[in-house]
Amino acid sequence: MDTQNPSVPPHAQARLAGNKHPNRAHRTTGGLQHDNTRHTTRFTVIGNHLAQHRELSLLAIGLGTHLQSLPKGAPADIKTLAARFPEGATRIAAALRELETHGYLRRECVRTSTGRIVTRTISCNQPAAARHPAEAPSRTTAGPQPQPQPQEACEERTPRETREQRAPRKPLPAVPRPECNVPALFRAAADLLADLHRHEPRLLLSTADTAHLTPGVAAWLERDVTPAAVRRALTADLPPEGVRRPAAFLAHRLADQLPPSPPFPFRAPAAAPPPPVRHPLRNCDGCDRAFRSPDSDTRCRDCRTDIQRAA
Template structure:
């Protein structure tokens, strides 16, 4: 009981009385009262957005109400309004500019069938709705925005042969062009074929037969449709690239036969081929051996 709780208020606050609440509108006995009688003829409906507009002057609000009450085709120029009201042309012109700035009034210059140019005054009882209609009309009449062209994603990189000759690349192109005969989904464009041909040439360079390359590219294709077959083939060419062929030493060949230089026989002056110590041809050597 000796421990005090500092969060407990010292005293319960008194409730604010209803008539003293800060958000309550104070009403006095002398406030406005309405004695309304329903109009059956010659009346106009005015919105509170005009009658209680926070930015329009009292003259502009009254002039806007008067314009909305006029029938179609009635004159609404400054001279006519100045003759109708005691405010004068300057104040009436300023009030018309206020209504025009807030959308309650539009003035357009048009040409009549007779060729005369006149000013047409348009009184708008709901400027917000008119703006929405104008914006919707602009959106409907505006041409559709051009669709952005999708940038095609580049194909995966493929291996390159160490030595690419024209015959090797042509064999690779022929192999790729023939894939559609084995699977109609592998129909490649000329651009895709040019991109994939070095990869196929790298396989052929490593002593892989064309039939083996074809099986590696067409085996176990997904059953569903291929969105881009060239991308799948490029991935297989890069990921399943076989190692280089093992080195094979060339078979040794017999050395070429020795050709002895031509010599002149000392016995018969006939030319013959023989090593350096020999001075007689074969026939003369036989005669010498028989004589001995």
């Protein structure tokens, strides 16, 4: 009779009341439910600090998860990712910048044994643990500390491309200007540039870029070039590797391919003539037929003709 049951708690536990019970939030009938099966092969461990990040966009979270799942040495440049996913190069570049800002991505320029400069893209699964030694907190214990295992992917770049990335952005090239200052001409040029990305998604322009390029497009329109022809000239034969800076590319093309001036000066389109006056309907005093006439006429044309013949 002195055998004790080890499963019985030594003291009675107080019952948690109300909403303080830890499992209270999981007893609701609605909300998200999980049907999980344990992975045994081909899986990646992703921290909730990335999957549930409050500042990263959904695209950045998904792209960070994809990068952490890639093997070492896999290509991770913008061109490769844009070919893999439907979001396009612009949105993928923005998502990579988000990951880089929050420490989930690092880009380092290194020189290979052959002298080539390459950009090494490093995906960090725990940014807080991958801080530089100067930023890491002091430790009282000696010995080597464990380091996170980053997943690396190298993107080859020439030394000239690396210098262009580090150097400050150069001002846009000058564009031609029209000889006449017609507001309708500049308005048509600005509308053409704002609509350009609908015909070529790689030529998405900012407000400042549009303001800089508008005089150049206006100079083309002044030379009696139709908007459709200007659009074809700006979007045709783009480089196969893409356009690094669309505004600079368009500024060079506007100046380099400027057509000659027409033999006659540009004239703004004449204003449309006013619509004809439409008199109200009224009934003829002679035959009671409806006709349109100013207030001075009380009879239709036939009745007026009959009166004139009778006189």
